[in-house]
Amino acid sequence: MSDGERTVTPAPAPADDGRAPAGPPVVEATGIVKRFGPTVALDGARITIRPGETHALVGRNGAGKSTLVSVLTGLHAPDEGTVTFGGAPAPRLSDRDAWRRRVACVYQKSTIIPTLTVAENLFLNRHPHGPNRLISWTGVRRRAQELLSTWSVDVDPQAPAGDLSVEQRQFVEIARALSFGARFIILDEPTAQLDGAAIERLFDRIRDLQRQGVTFLFISHHLQEVYEICDVVTVFRDAAHIVTAPVAQFSRTELVAAMTGEAAADRQQERPSSVDHATAPALAVHALGSGDVYADVSFQVGAGEIVGLAGAAASGRTEVAETVVGLRAAATGDVQIAGRRPRSGSVPAALAAGAGFVPQDRHHQGFVPDMSIADNATLSVPKRLGKNGFLSRGRRDRLAAGMIEKLAIKTPGPDLPVSALSGGNQQKVVMARALADDPRLLVLISPTAGVDVRSKEFLLGKVEETADSGTGVLIASDEIDDLRMCDRVLVMFQGRVTTEIARGWHDHDLVAAMEGVDLNA
Numbered sequence: 001m002s003d004g005e006r007t008v009t010p011a012p013a014p015a016d017d018g019r020a021p022a023g024p025p026v027v028e029a030t031g032i033v034k035r036f037g038p039t040v041a042l043d044g045a046r047i048t049i050r051p052g053e054t055h056a057l058v059g060r061n062g063a064g065k066s067t068l069v070s071v072l073t074g075l076h077a078p079d080e081g082t083v084t085f086g087g088a089p090a091p092r093l094s095d096r097d098a099w100r101r102r103v104a105c106v107y108q109k110s111t112i113i114p115t116l117t118v119a120e121n122l123f124l125n126r127h128p129h130g131p132n133r134l135i136s137w138t139g140v141r142r143r144a145q146e147l148l149s150t151w152s153v154d155v156d157p158q159a160p161a162g163d164l165s166v167e168q169r170q171f172v173e174i175a176r177a178l179s180f181g182a183r184f185i186i187l188d189e190p191t192a193q194l195d196g197a198a199i200e201r202l203f204d205r206i207r208d209l210q211r212q213g214v215t216f217l218f219i220s221h222h223l224q225e226v227y228e229i230c231d232v233v234t235v236f237r238d239a240a241h242i243v244t245a246p247v248a249q250f251s252r253t254e255l256v257a258a259m260t261g262e263a264a265a266d267r268q269q270e271r272p273s274s275v276d277h278a279t280a281p282a283l284a285v286h287a288l289g290s291g292d293v294y295a296d297v298s299f300q301v302g303a304g305e306i307v308g309l310a311g312a313a314a315s316g317r318t319e320v321a322e323t324v325v326g327l328r329a330a331a332t333g334d335v336q337i338a339g340r341r342p343r344s345g346s347v348p349a350a351l352a353a354g355a356g357f358v359p360q361d362r363h364h365q366g367f368v369p370d371m372s373i374a375d376n377a378t379l380s381v382p383k384r385l386g387k388n389g390f391l392s393r394g395r396r397d398r399l400a401a402g403m404i405e406k407l408a409i410k411t412p413g414p415d416l417p418v419s420a421l422s423g424g425n426q427q428k429v430v431m432a433r434a435l436a437d438d439p440r441l442l443v444l445i446s447p448t449a450g451v452d453v454r455s456k457e458f459l460l461g462k463v464e465e466t467a468d469s470g471t472g473v474l475i476a477s478d479e480i481d482d483l484r485m486c487d488r489v490l491v492m493f494q495g496r497v498t499t500e501i502a503r504g505w506h507d508h509d510l511v512a513a514m515e516g517v518d519l520n521a
């Protein structure tokens, strides 16, 4: 136990709030130790979750949250400690069905098989059989329909699962968990890929299910969501439990302080403009269009300027940014990077013209998980490694060591595979790669998604530093914190740039523009 540890037992729920009366905890983990080689991911950690709670688990990247989830879902056996469900010992690890009846986790990465229908996904490996032991597909569809309507999930059971939106996919995964009998569901960063309206729908659904007796463990780096949806919060720091208390007893500052172990400092929100008008713009986009995804998009980013590209999930902001760096091709218009016009739809051409980028999905486009930090960080700069394409290991390691230091990547060394790093440190590797070739233009797409408060500050500080050295920066995001340091923010709505917001904006101006609301109307 750490010295600073305190536990505040949540006040009993008022009798008239419709929640189940307190019984034994839905789940309780005590004295959990989990080591991965030399890393102690959990060091005597504990958590107690009571029936009907929506319980938040917060902590910086690497605090041990995901490791706890893998212990609570029976994916990893703890080296020490015990887990109980409803007061009874956890099942043996091999008894997967018994675990499924107690707990399910909806991960950020889908566990749904896209090529199967929704119904097939719901009843995978437990198809009802007709006579002759043949799978009864009518039975599968009917049961899927019943299940989806019981839990009010408005999805066609015959639709291919690959066609579902992130939101629908999460609802299907929740329904699947409930169908196994689990009434305890872990949501691991469920809002990371949802827009504002979808988040509200998810929260409504969580409240409905909570009224029906479902208990949730909610993991999020967005503290405002913890305040909105959770009753109790547990903070982990450095592999240990720090505090558990009703959310209402914590101010945001106290919560951040518990997570970081230090008093919170406000980010400086305005930067002196360092736009260099004498140099060619870092980026000039002219009349860019792509079918019905976005149309007629024109703007420039000056050298040393930071421009935000904001908008809700389907606004087209991500697609425009992806077009700029060659991850997709435009149907019309053109893109110039530092005065050069790279071939549309070619990442190598965009990089050669002077772009560096942090993609939206770091797991798929950002790094190669099994490759080392050094190889990942230097992936885009082979020409710096040695003559005639010869990759010198020594030079690679020196370059990587410089990046590890510059971006404060927490690792025992450059040879560790990136997959072993925490989310915030993985994102720093992606950033290191984006900056490796001193880009004239840096494009960041949702750069702080899944990244904790301190790493977020660090990454955004690096962005500012990069702009101060003369690089133009484009940040495509709907996170207000990502956009605060921008010299201007262009807001997209339904595929078009509808508003340009100059410095000194208020949060509500930006939110209204992203939602397509005119505050002056």
Ligand SMILES: Nc1ncnc2c1ncn2[C@@H]1O[C@H](COP(=O)(O)OP(=O)(O)OP(=O)(O)O)[C@@H](O)[C@H]1O
Residues within 6 Å of the ligand: 036, 037, 039, 040, 041, 059, 060, 061, 062, 063, 064, 065, 066, 067, 068, 420, 421, 422, 423, 424, 450, 452
């Ligand atoms: N399979 C593994 N092999 C080696 N180290 C691991 C493994 N899984 C986790 N770790 C390490 O254990 C520590 C705790 O990581 P964990 O993923 O549980 O943190 P987290 O709080 O979930 O972080 P994040 O917010 O980034 O998801 C980290 O130092 C991480 O690098």
